[in-house]
Amino acid sequence: MTTTPGEKTPVTLLGLGAMGTALARAWLAAGHPLTVWNRTPARAEPLAAEGAKVAGTAAEAVAASSLIVVCLLDDASVEETLAGTDLTGKDVVDLVTGTPAEARDRAAWAEERGARHLDGGIMAVPPMIGVPEAGGYVFYSGSRELFEEHEATLAVPAGTRYVGEDAGFAALHDVALLSAMYGMFAGVAHAFALIRREDIDPVAFAPLLGDWIGAMAGASVGQTARQLRSGDYTTGVVSNLAMQVAGTPTFMDTAAGQGVSPELLAPYFALMRRRLDVGSGEEDLTGLVDLLVHEG
Structure with missing residues (x-):
């Protein structure tokens, strides 16, 4: 199926949970012909009222669009749903986590059935879909040709990042x-636990915590990446490993005291x-990454 210039690409969407429904509404709002299917048909009814075509089976939905x-x-559930469909010549974008x-x-399974395949990782929650200023986006990997051909359509619900x-x-x-x-959430939970029984307003404490996490993350993430690339874990170190290890008893004692x-x-x-x-006390914390990676 091909489209002429200015014509919106038809889309078939399988799955109408909270995220699927948000995706559907974004494509409908942008004028894309949309065919939907869901195991529980009642979920498709509101979308039918908004202009979507509701397929009775997954096979019917797959046949409706490229x-x-x-x-x-x-x-x-992807394999179960697509098992009885004809994927020959289809472009399959899999947004399942x-x-x-x-x-x-x-991807190999889809290609064996004659389809191009693109995998996606959604970095957004449903209320962010179709709202460009919310900053949500989707990671895509797999067929570059498929991505480039359908990038404009895929960018309707959320930003795209091909990796x-x-x-x-x-x-x-x-x-x-x-x-x-x-x-990060673990650190936030621990911080709030430390003040939980004290006369400290968590709402007043929150911006201090948020600003601190942001500042530390902004400084450390790039530094860690550069050190991993270079293999030199001692360049640009502000608080070395030996000093930080020496300070850890204070954190443990404070936790016990609270x-x-x-x-x-x-x-x-x-x-x-x-x-x-096993390393050097003059290093940054980057060496911990290597401890987490299993050999072989």
């Missing part, structure tokens, strides 16, 4: 950023001590 966007629960290995396997032809790279970028987010579990900090401090034992 560009197939999948936003289902997990990788297993999964592992890099699952993305690579799914490579390895199908697993979008999922890897997605999980890496979310892992950092959860690590009646706070150290379980969120203790593993990181243990890594710091391990690195000091």
Whole structure:
């Protein structure tokens, strides 16, 4: 199926959870002909009223468009849904959250069935979809040709960032950023726990914490990246590993004094001590990355 200049690319969307519904509304609002399918048909009814064509089966939905966007629960549901469809000549964009290995396997699976494949990692929540100023975007990896051909359509719901032809790279970028987010949340939880029983207003404390995290992240992320690239972990160090390890008992003693579990900090401090034992005290904390990577 081809489109003439100015004509909007038809899209088939499989899966109408909160994210799928938000994607659907963004494409409809932009004037794209949209065919939708959901295992529970009732979820499609509001979209039908907004102009979407509702397919009775996944196979019918796939047949309706060349560009197939999948936003289902997990990788297993993708295979189950697409198993009985004809993917010959189709462009499959898989927005299911999964592992890099699952993305690579799914890409090979799609290609064996005659389809081009693109994996996506959504860095947004549903309210950010279709709202450019919200800053949401999607990592894409896999077929560069597919991405370049459909970039304008894919950019309608959220920004696009192509990260490579390895199908697993979008999922890897997605999980890496979310892992950092959860690590940050762990530090925030510990900080609030320390003040929880004191006469300190958490609302007044919050901007201090937010500003501090932002300043430290801004300084350290780039420094860590440059050191990893160069292999030199001692250049530009402000607070070296030896000094930071020496200070860790204060954090543990403070937690104990405040009646706070150290379980969120203790593993990181243990890594710091391990690195000091095998590395240089003049290093930054970058060497901890190497301790986390298994050999072989």
